[in-house]
Amino acid sequence: MTERLPLMAGNWKMNLNHLEAIQHTQKLAFALADKDYEAVEVAVMVPFTDLRSVQTLVDGDKLKIKYGSQDVSQHDSGAYTGEISGPMLSKLKCAYAVIGHSERRQYHGENEEIVNAKVKAAYRNGITPILCIGEPLEIRKAGTHVAYTLAQLDGALADVPASDAESIVVAYEPVWAIGTGEVATPEDAQEVCGAIRGRLAELYDAELAEKVRVLYGGSVKSSSAAGLMAKPDVDGALIGGASLDADEFVKIVRYREQAVG
Numbered sequence: 001m002t003e004r005l006p007l008m009a010g011n012w013k014m015n016l017n018h019l020e021a022i023q024h025t026q027k028l029a030f031a032l033a034d035k036d037y038e039a040v041e042v043a044v045m046v047p048f049t050d051l052r053s054v055q056t057l058v059d060g061d062k063l064k065i066k067y068g069s070q071d072v073s074q075h076d077s078g079a080y081t082g083e084i085s086g087p088m089l090s091k092l093k094c095a096y097a098v099i100g101h102s103e104r105r106q107y108h109g110e111n112e113e114i115v116n117a118k119v120k121a122a123y124r125n126g127i128t129p130i131l132c133i134g135e136p137l138e139i140r141k142a143g144t145h146v147a148y149t150l151a152q153l154d155g156a157l158a159d160v161p162a163s164d165a166e167s168i169v170v171a172y173e174p175v176w177a178i179g180t181g182e183v184a185t186p187e188d189a190q191e192v193c194g195a196i197r198g199r200l201a202e203l204y205d206a207e208l209a210e211k212v213r214v215l216y217g218g219s220v221k222s223s224s225a226a227g228l229m230a231k232p233d234v235d236g237a238l239i240g241g242a243s244l245d246a247d248e249f250v251k252i253v254r255y256r257e258q259a260v261g
């Protein structure tokens with residue numbers, strides 16, 4: 001079995017201006033030691049206006065923290081007022097772009113076609129997508145959450161070749177768990193993360209599926225991280241609210257030191 005380096009990615013959402021971003025990144029850099037980065041990959045997904053500041057810090061101080069954006073345009077250039085392109089993000093050395101977050105699907109009308117085009121735009125520009133999928137509450141209640149989430153995966157990966165897909169990060173983020181304080185149980189997370197890996201094996205092959213990191217996101221805190229990470233198909237977390245608190249985020253990065261609960 002391939003060893004997958006866990007990924008702990010903070011999604012700051014629409015929080016922290018560029019001055020606050022500098023302060024927050026410096027706090028993380030100060031708190032995290034080399035040995036933390038050996039055990040876990042650490043990333044922050046920041047507002048567009050923070051990227052240049054974060055890049056300058058990371059480059060200047062040779063920080064091991066990775067960074068990325070929370071979205072990317074499906075187009076590479078042109079008359080798309082307000083959009084930010086893949087070439088702009090790769091020029092800022094973004095490692096990752098969050099794509100298809102439920103808040104973008106909900107508030108910005110992103111459908112499967114757009115998400116698929118954005119995944120391709122990221123790859124075209126050397127950026128690794130962190131693809132977000134997951135069901136709303138009514139689907140969970142109806143018991144069709146696995147099929148619903150896998151259909152989102154199929155749509156996002158349509159016509160994406162294995163040579164690209166092998167590096168994708170998939171984040172299972174059930175909408176009912178996002179920002180609600182209601183974290184999925186480790187068993188719930190494993191059920192869907194395992195199904196995602198199974199579908200990747202069907203869409204591509206087992207070797208690719210073993211390589212891909214599948215994260216869980218939704219109200220992750222230091223008190224829940226170790227339990228989630230104990231599951232075989234959960235390879236990290238996408239962390240919203242708790243990533244805005246540097247001490248709490250560092251505790252999540254060090255989940256191995258926390259009790260499984």
Ligand SMILES: O=C(CO)COP(=O)(O)O
Nearest residue numbers: 011178179218219240241
């Ligand atoms: O949406 C999320 C990460 O992308 C999860 O947000 P919370 O951790 O605030 O629930």
